[in-house]
Amino acid sequence: MSSSYSRDERPVERTVDRTVVVNDGGRSGGSGWFIAGLLVVALVIGGFFVFGGNLFGSAGGGGSTNVTIDTPDINVGSAAAPAGGASSGSAAPAN
Numbered sequence: 001m002s003s004s005y006s007r008d009e010r011p012v013e014r015t016v017d018r019t020v021v022v023n024d025g026g027r028s029g030g031s032g033w034f035i036a037g038l039l040v041v042a043l044v045i046g047g048f049f050v051f052g053g054n055l056f057g058s059a060g061g062g063g064s065t066n067v068t069i070d071t072p073d074i075n076v077g078s079a080a081a082p083a084g085g086a087s088s089g090s091a092a093p094a095n
Contacts, residue, residue: 047053
């Protein structure tokens with residue numbers, strides 16, 4: 001076996017001390033502010049609709065809402081005149 005150095009010549013191990021300085025400037029990332037802004041917008045829009053916000057002036061996206069209720073036609077006759085005489089003369093007393 002041949003090697004490029006003899007037995008007495010071994011590679012010298014060097015220890016190098018390095019100092020790492022991290023300077024972030026005290027700033028936070030912009031994505032946090034973006035997410036917070038989206039949450040505020042979502043809360044405002046949700047609150048608008050939950051608390052009765054009416055974006056187009058009426059229900060149904062701006063159209064008018066007509067409600068028609070069909071009720072039965074009930075004819076109620078007038079009450080009979082009390083016994084003892086009619087006040088207008090239209091009813092004849094019973095004999």
